[in-house]
Amino acid sequence: MPSDSIAPTEEQSAPLTGRSRLVRLGGVGVVILCVVGGFLYLGGWLSPNALTPGRFVDEFERMGGIHSGFRRNHAKGVCVRGFFDSNGQGARLSKAVVFRPGRVPVIGRFSLGGGDPHVTDDLSTVRGLGLQFSLPDGEEWRTAMVDLPVFPFKDPRAFYDNLLASQPNPNTGKPDPEKMAAFAASHPETVQALAIIKSHAPSSGFDNAAYYSLNAFRFVRADGASTYVRWTLVPVQPYGAGTGASQDKNFLFDELIASIHQHPLQWRLLMTVAQPGDPTDNATILWPEGREQVDVGMLTLDSVESEETSPARDINFDPLVLPAGMAPSNDPLLSARSAIYSQSFTRRAGETKEPSEITPSEVRK
Ligand code: HEM
Known part of the structure; x- marks a missing residue:
């Protein structure tokens, strides 16, 4: 043998x-x-x-309550559709198919920050826009942006610790000032970011707000060279500072619906290109003025739908769903967001869907 x-x-x-x-x-x-x-x-x-994704989502639930079938953050929302017209300029930065000249369909969702899907609209509440671009080769690009120029927290731990520090005291119904002061003392970057945020007055509506990626991403060209970018959707609708005079519970959503029924809404998509040394791992810091901005095309949103009937209700706008040519940066928020959104998505996907605040009849012309 x-x-x-x-x-x-x-x-x-x-x-x-x-x-x-x-x-x-x-x-x-x-x-x-x-x-x-x-x-x-x-x-x-x-x-x-x-700090696990489960614990983070538990904390959102403790703050905002559990609302069957709804997102644990940015719970109140309405869905939209439209398209993105690429002008071809983005191909200088990334080989992603979305930047070849041409049009791709887009589905999205406007939202208000916080875990209550029936919260009263308020100009000071963070506004969000989640988008999914469907590329002709079957790839998807998903992004979730907000109307703040910087993010208040540099990493998930700071965000979580701030949620803990801002828990209302049962006696006063307000956060404990000592805990808030201790948080601020140990997070100077949050104090700085909040000063930047306060210096930007919120616009009057969803339609004339700018939306920011905040996190940096690495764009890869066809020749393999890469560069870091952050993107901004700049509204074509003229800016107007909000007065907050409306007493209507859904005034921000109602105005968005009326506006989109009147005419398609448009935003220019600008890529801000980092210079060596610009921080790519800290969304609390603005990049210096004067960085090159490449206008890569126009987003048009021309229809609106309640999340009760839209497939966007069941999309997870995970910022790490990226086509070839776009990659994450070293920003610790990105992988945390991906894991935490997945946790929130898994919980809501298994629940009975309750009616949305913005019902199908509310979005009809
Ligand atoms: C550690 C930081 C963050 C945490 C823990 C967090 C948490 C969450 C959670 C739990 C959801 C609900 C996900 C779902 O059920 O589909 C959500 C949605 C959202 N987040 Fe974040 N987020 C973070 C940072 C950010 C940043 C930096 C931005 C903007 C640049 C952002 C924008 C949004 C938007 C627009 C939505 C709603 C998207 C939709 O309509 O589905 N978040 N976030």
Whole structure:
């Protein structure tokens, strides 16, 4: 028999003795322990202070309540459709198919920050826009932007700690000023970012707001060269500062619906190109004035629909769904967002869908 025979050795073919059985069973037990331990570790059970996606979403639920079928943040929303006309200029920065000249369909969702899907509209609440571009080769580009020029938190831990610090005191109904002061003292970058945010008066509506990617992304060209960018949707609709005079609970959404029924809404998509040394891992910091901005095309949104009937209700606008030619930067918010959105999506996907605040009859002409 050749030496590489696969015939069992004497030891392998011998019947299992009580001792060798125990040894083997012990081995199986170790494997099971490793697997179970791995799940416990990933779930954060072995490290009660670890910040897991589940714990983050639990905190959103504690703040905003659990509303069956709704997003755990940006819960109040309405869905839109339209298209993006690329002018071809983006191909200088990225080989992504979306930047070849031409039109691609877009589906999206306007939203208000916070976990209450029935919250009263307020000019000071963060406004969001999630978009999904469907590219001709079957790829998708998803992005979720807000109307703030910078993000108040540099990493997920700072965001989470701020949620904890701002928990209302049961006696006063307001956050504990001492906890808020302690948070501010240990997060000077948040204090700075809030000063920038306060210096930008919110626009009067969803339609004349600018929306920012905030996080940096790495764009890769066809020749392999890469560059960091942040993007902004700049409204064609003229800016008007909001007065907040309306008493209507849904005034921001109602005005958006009326506006889109009158004429298509448009935004220019501008790519701001980083210079070496510009921070790509900290969305609380603005890049210096005068950075090159490349106008890559026009977004047009021409129809509006309640999330009760739109497929956008069931889209997870995960910022890491990127086509070839776009890659994440080293910003720690990006991977955290992806994991936390997935957790929120999984919870809401398994729940009964309750009616949206913006009903199908509200969006009809
Ligand atoms: C650590 C930081 C962040 C956390 C923990 C967080 C958390 C969440 C969660 C849980 C959702 C609901 C996801 C779903 O169920 O589909 C959400 C939605 C959203 N987030 Fe964030 N977010 C973060 C940062 C940001 C940033 C930096 C932006 C903007 C640049 C942003 C914009 C949005 C928007 C627009 C939506 C709504 C998208 C939609 O309509 O589905 N978020 N966020």
